[in-house]
Amino acid sequence: MRRVFGLLGRYPVITATVLIGAAVLILESSGQAQTARWIATVYVSVVVVWTLVGMIRDVLRGHVGLDVLAVVAMVATLAVGEYIAALIIVLMLSGGEALEDYAGRRAKRELTALLDRAPQTAHVVRRVGDDEQVRDVPADEVQVGDELLVRPAEVVPVDGTLLTEEGSFDESSITGESLPVTRHAGQEVLSGAVNGSRAVHVRAVKRSADSQFQQIVGLVRDAQESRAPVVRLADRFAVPFTAISLVIAGAAWGLSGDSTRFAEVLVLATPCPLLIAAPVAFLGGLSRAAKAxxxxxxxxxxxxxxxxxxxxxxxxxxxxQGHPVLVGVAPAPGFDADEVLALAASAEQYSSHVLADGIRRAAHDRGIALRPAAEAHEAATNGVTAQIEGRAVVVGKPSYVASLAPDTTRAPLRPGQAAAYVAVDGHFAGVLVLADDxxxxxxxxxxxxxxxxxxxxxxxxxxxxxxxxxxxxxxxxxxxxxxxxxxxxxxxxxxxxxxxxxxxxxxxxxxxxxxxxxxxxxxxxxxxxxxxxxxxxxxxxxxxxxxxxxxHIGRHTLRVAFTAIWIGIGLSIGLMLVATTGVIPAVVGALVQELVDLTTILYALRALGGERFALDGAGSAGSPGPARVPDGEVPAQRAHAAE
The missing domain is CATH 3.40.50.1000 (HAD superfamily/HAD-like)
Structure with a gap:
């Protein structure tokens, strides 16, 4: 019962129309047709005035919509005494809002599911001697470095590194990967991932606001609040559809000499299919994309x-792939390969470039310890400079390094390889050769x-x-x-x-x-x-x-939106042509138009599905791994270096 009252409160125009419609039918059945007519006429007139006010505001903003058809239909039905049909048109327009709301919630299911799963609470572990104390705090209060307990089937609240030896996580809501993934101690665990069947401990590496899942939630909110091109799609059809409808209705009146025929045609020309079907299709496309x-x-x-x-x-x-692998070090005369790699990797600690990650990993794999820098600066897309143990180290593009070390010489590379040039104290120190498949x-x-x-x-x-x-x-x-x-x-x-x-x-x-x-x-x-x-x-x-x-999803969604609109237009025009003969009374026509609305909405929901996407040949274009070049050598083909 509470839910029913909630729905009635959410859509007051529907509630008022249903109540007034019931009162009109009761009065008419009891022989008080005149009173019933006046009540219906006054109520519909109020709705017409309210709609006209909204139309004028839209026109002042440069938007001419389809509500003019509904207004003309309501005025026409009142003028010819079809006040019950006028009430049905009001119900249809207000009911369209409810139908769109329902279909929209259905279409946005995947988007809202992400918002609903946003972690709210974190279990912070405090260790006092051998005792482990767990305290629940809001997720946004977690600090970098906090140790967290994630219980079975719970959502990881912030990005972190796994402290437990091994854990299994469902990352489908983040990456789209349907199968659980196994993480080992020291590996990254993303916020929003669902823990498996065993409790694990995680060390927070980011605060909640900076974590992966919260960034995704922010993107989802932006997607939900953005204005879809739905109105523009409807506007493209508004003027011609309105003109065609008025021409058909006017012709029916002129040929028959019966003004009632004008109203009977226009009740079938209401614009709900155009105004509702397209928004539902686009919301369905957004939801399908989120699911993917x-x-x-x-x-x-x-x-x-x-x-x-x-x-x-x-x-x-x-x-x-974005995982460059070091395949060779070519030191300049007077420099040692390991020394060049150690200085370059130490400087690259302060760079976010993808090659920097490959250089750091190569140093780690060779057991080379990275040294702290007294000062570091990154010149975006060019390279990084750092003061390491009193030495000025530069790593980057050849032109950038050459501007600081004039004796820099370019290295020949094989196709597909990249190079990071290194200078130390203003002298060229060597080249690090990497490959990224x-x-x-x-x-x-x-x-x-x-x-x-x-x-x-x-x-x-x-x-x-x-x-x-x-x-x-x-x-x-x-x-x-x-x-x-x-x-x-x-x-x-x-x-x-x-x-x-x-x-x-x-x-x-x-x-x-x-x-x-x-x-x-x-x-x-x-x-x-x-x-x-x-x-x-x-x-x-x-x-x-x-x-x-x-x-693929964009094209399918737009195709569904246009098809839904054309279905609504086609059915409406076909029914209007039939109504010109007088075989469809105004009340029946208004009810039939509701079926047209329902048909277009059901078709628009096809944007949620459609043909399953398959990328023919995906995975067939792989290439062999990078060939390793011994330190001190570079491949024999002349090339410029990559950043």
Missing amino acids: GIIVKGGSVIEQLARVKSAAFDKTGTLT ARPESRAVVTWLRAHGVERVAMLTGDAAPTADAIAAEVGITDVHAELLPAEKVHLASLMRPRPVLMVGDGVNDAPVLAAADIGIAMGAKGSTAAGDAADAVILKDSLAKVAEAV
Whole structure:
């Protein structure tokens, strides 16, 4: 009963219309038809005035909508004495809001599921001697370094590292991976992951607000609150549909000489299918994308994805796996290979570039201890400088290092390899050679995009030309722009034709071009927060195939939205033509229009499903691992170095 009253309170116009409709029917059945007519007329007139006020406000904002048809239909039915039909039109319009609300909640199920699962409480462990004390605190009060207890089936509250020897976690709500993953002591555990069947201990490495799941929740809220292109879709049909409806109704009146015929036609021309079906379809598309591990920031992005004609990709971490492996160290005369690696890795502690991670891992694998820096500074996309044990160490691009160490000489590289140049105290110290393989699915993604209407595919990268060319050839891209600064990427993306242009990247230096492109997609599984904030969509699973799937979902959603609109228009016009003969009374027509609404809404919900996406050939484009080069040697092909 409480739920019923809650629904009635949520939709007061529906409640009032039902009550007045019941009173009108009772009065009419008791012989008080005149009183019933006056009550209905006054109530419908109030609704008409209220609707007109809203229409005037919309017109002043430059928006001409479809409510004019509903207003004309209500006025016409009152004018010819069909006051019950007028009440049904009011009920239909207000009921459309309830139907849209229900369908919207159904379509947003995956989005709201993420919000509902946001962790609220954390179990903080305090150790006093051999005793272990557990205290519950709000998740947003957890501090970096806190030890947390995560019980079976609980959600991990913040990003952390696993202290327990082993644990199993369900990360499906974060990465889209359906199977549980096993983590070992020292490995990262993401917030939002659901713990398995045993309690584990985790060391917090981020606060709640900075953790992966809370960032995803923020993106979801943005997606829910954004204005979808639904109104624009409806507006495209508003004027012609209104004109056609009025022409049909006017012709019926003129040919028959019966003004009632005008009202009988217009009750079948109410705009609910156009106003409701499209929003439901776009919400369904957003929900389907979220379920696939793609957070899309609004319905307008869905529409743009459906229309994409050009695509541009960053290289490192996007088309490639983003795990560069050190394959050789070529020290300059007077320097030792291990010493060069130790100084470079120590300086790279202060860099966020993907090559820096490969250099640090190589030092760790060789048992080389990293040294602290008295001072460090990173020049974005160029390199890093650091004062280490009184020595000035520079690691980065050859041009950057050469500007500080004029004796720098470039190293020959094999295709697909990158190099970090090192200078110490103003003298060239050597080259670190790394290799980063293409993702196994990259070629299949490029092939799929071309096969599905994307006319131009390009690579925009800051890496050196030979390295970029080698990866581009491997994945099937011929339009390559290398050695770009972030501003140059933005400029080239703005010049790309045809449009809309899709840009895919993962790093901090990709944030400007992701924001500038028509559609920016960030590889958020490993990418930076800056890239995710700047992008229009974020891929939560570390797979480039999700880019093609996002385009697939966008096209399916837009197709469903347009089809639903055309179903509503087609049924309405067909019924209006039948009504010109006078065989559909106004009351019956108003009820039939409700069935048209229901039909279009049910069809619009097809955006939640559709054909299962499959990337033909994904995984077939893998390449062998990087060849290791002995220290002191470099490969025999001349090339520039990557950043």
